[in-house]
Amino acid sequence: MKHHKVIVWFRNDLRLHDHAALFYACENAEEVVPVYCFDPRHFAPTFLGLPKTGSFRAKFLWESVNALKRSLIQIKSNLILLVGHPEIEIPKLGKSINAKSIYFSQEVTDEEIKVEKALEEKAWSEGIGTESYWQHTLYHLDDLPFPVNQTPEVFTQFRKVCEKMSEIRPTLPFPKIPVFQEKKLANTDLPCKSQFGIEEENLSSKAVLAFKGGELEGQKRLNHYFWTTNALKSYKETRNGLLGENYSSKFSPWLALGCLSPRFVYQEVVRYEKERHKNQSTYWLIFELIWRDYFRFICKKHGNKVFQIQGIKNQLGDWERNEAVFENWKNGLTGVPFVDANMRELNQTGFMSNRGRQIVASFLVNDLNIDWTWGAQYFECKLIDYDVCSNWGNWMYVGGVGNDPRENRYFNILRQGKNYDKEGEYVRTWVPELQKIKGFEIHNPHELDKQALKQNGISKLENQYPSPLVSFKRWL
Numbered sequence: 001m002k003h004h005k006v007i008v009w010f011r012n013d014l015r016l017h018d019h020a021a022l023f024y025a026c027e028n029a030e031e032v033v034p035v036y037c038f039d040p041r042h043f044a045p046t047f048l049g050l051p052k053t054g055s056f057r058a059k060f061l062w063e064s065v066n067a068l069k070r071s072l073i074q075i076k077s078n079l080i081l082l083v084g085h086p087e088i089e090i091p092k093l094g095k096s097i098n099a100k101s102i103y104f105s106q107e108v109t110d111e112e113i114k115v116e117k118a119l120e121e122k123a124w125s126e127g128i129g130t131e132s133y134w135q136h137t138l139y140h141l142d143d144l145p146f147p148v149n150q151t152p153e154v155f156t157q158f159r160k161v162c163e164k165m166s167e168i169r170p171t172l173p174f175p176k177i178p179v180f181q182e183k184k185l186a187n188t189d190l191p192c193k194s195q196f197g198i199e200e201e202n203l204s205s206k207a208v209l210a211f212k213g214g215e216l217e218g219q220k221r222l223n224h225y226f227w228t229t230n231a232l233k234s235y236k237e238t239r240n241g242l243l244g245e246n247y248s249s250k251f252s253p254w255l256a257l258g259c260l261s262p263r264f265v266y267q268e269v270v271r272y273e274k275e276r277h278k279n280q281s282t283y284w285l286i287f288e289l290i291w292r293d294y295f296r297f298i299c300k301k302h303g304n305k306v307f308q309i310q311g312i313k314n315q316l317g318d319w320e321r322n323e324a325v326f327e328n329w330k331n332g333l334t335g336v337p338f339v340d341a342n343m344r345e346l347n348q349t350g351f352m353s354n355r356g357r358q359i360v361a362s363f364l365v366n367d368l369n370i371d372w373t374w375g376a377q378y379f380e381c382k383l384i385d386y387d388v389c390s391n392w393g394n395w396m397y398v399g400g401v402g403n404d405p406r407e408n409r410y411f412n413i414l415r416q417g418k419n420y421d422k423e424g425e426y427v428r429t430w431v432p433e434l435q436k437i438k439g440f441e442i443h444n445p446h447e448l449d450k451q452a453l454k455q456n457g458i459s460k461l462e463n464q465y466p467s468p469l470v471s472f473k474r475w476l
């Protein structure tokens with residue numbers, strides 16, 4: 001028998017396609033009430049004093065919620081917008097409209113689980129049922145060939161066993177959403193960002209992409225990357241790039257907020273392989289999505305350890321907490337051009353390439369010896385594509401307390417420059433003080449200051465660019 005009324009609580013799953021909670025609500029209910037709740041805790045300062053959500057991600061979130069609301073209105077539904085703690089506001093709404101149940105997607109990390117549990121308790125005390133659904137990953141939790149608490153620690157093992165023994169489920173069909181009856185209740189206005197202390201920030205004109213939130217925008221990006229430009233065909237060769245919109249897919253912000261379903265991306269890769277090309281690049285995009293799955297299952301397995309300095313290796317380490325040095329890293333003023341260029345790109349756009357993330361994280365951890373959790377927190381604030389599992393999982397990995405089978409994954413910054421920014425074009429883009437310096441020498445202005453600059457008639461870097469925080473000798 002169908003329930004009369006079910007609330008669907010949208011979280012990091014801001015889409016209509018392949019959405020388990022929405023799909024089953026539509027199967028089980030005569031009336032479906034979609035709700036999103038802006039939780040002030042998501043915008044509050046963390047222990048470093050940084051807002052948990054910076055302005056670029058907040059903008060993307062607002063756009064995504066707004067887009068979801070518009071899509072729902074188009075099919076004669078709507079999206080109720082609440083502000084407050086979901087565990088209080090949603091059961092309260094449920095009671096007021098006499099809902100029978102609340103459906104939502106499961107998360108895996110502590111803060112989110114606490115909210116889920118509190119919401120369930122409150123709902124049950126009001127006589128409202130709850131149903132939660134696994135979402136977010138390519139491989140469904142129930143299809144893993146091992147219990148999640150035995151997830152292999154090493155990525156390659158995880159990937160191989162999943163690829164061999166598990167199947168990726170097809171996407172769920174687009175649901176037929178019952179007409180929304182609660183019109184008089186529907187607060188359809190998005191709250192003002194400033195209410196949460198979020199300040200508008202201008203996107204740099206040098207940004208790789210003007211990311212715009214929402215399901216349709218995510219699908220547009222996929223169409224562009226796969227079908228219009230055929231960029232997928234050469235993904236494996238270009239994915240370590242630094243400049244331009246197509247060196248990698250840039251799907252991450254839409255995946256993080258659930259505007260794109262990873263299974264939909266997978267399905268499109270398979271279609272591309274049938275209709276256009278199948279090669280190492282097409283596989284490699286799936287390979288990267290499996291990394292994403294892996295960090296989510298590792299977080300589910302290890303709980304709060306992923307946020308702790310000793311990580312899942314239980315290794316305390318001898319970290320420094322030098323605020324002045326950390327400030328320089330944050331602001332792209334370390335005097336190491338490749339690091340500074342990446343940090344400035346992050347600060348001015350909310351995005352950084354995967355190569356850049358590896359480099360700046362390794363530099364903070366291995367060269368400056370700063371507490372890796374500080375870096376993770378900074379990224380949490382700044383990244384437009386922040387995903388709790390991918391961010392903390394990757395940082396733990398770089399911090400040497402994760403599950404990297406290789407000890408000391410250290411990046412020689414000059415070698416990285418040589419391999420990935422040979423002509424220095426990337427550094428010149430983001431570090432204007434160094435614009436006059438040509439070619440690879442830009443990666444080592446320290447050396448350059450002494451030698452090449454004089455030949456070029458420029459005796460020093462006009463004191464605009466800071467002296468390096470570490471000696472370049474270690475990379476020579």
Ligand SMILES: Cc1cc2nc3c(=O)[nH]c(=O)nc-3n(C[C@H](O)[C@H](O)[C@H](O)COP(=O)(O)OP(=O)(O)OC[C@H]3O[C@@H](n4cnc5c(N)ncnc54)[C@H](O)[C@@H]3O)c2cc1C
Nearest residue numbers: 248249250251252288289292354357385386387390391394
């Ligand atoms: C220190 C550090 C922090 C990171 N923080 C985040 C984060 O908060 N959110 C996030 O989505 N990614 C994070 N990554 C992973 C990766 O850098 C980004 O997913 C990628 O750069 C996003 O660009 P793209 O969508 O063009 O990626 P593509 O290269 O096109 O990859 C396709 C998709 O695969 C997934 N993916 C790729 N690489 C990884 C990886 N190493 N780990 C997990 N998933 C991956 C992403 O969902 C990505 O969108 C982090 C990496 C590092 C080293």
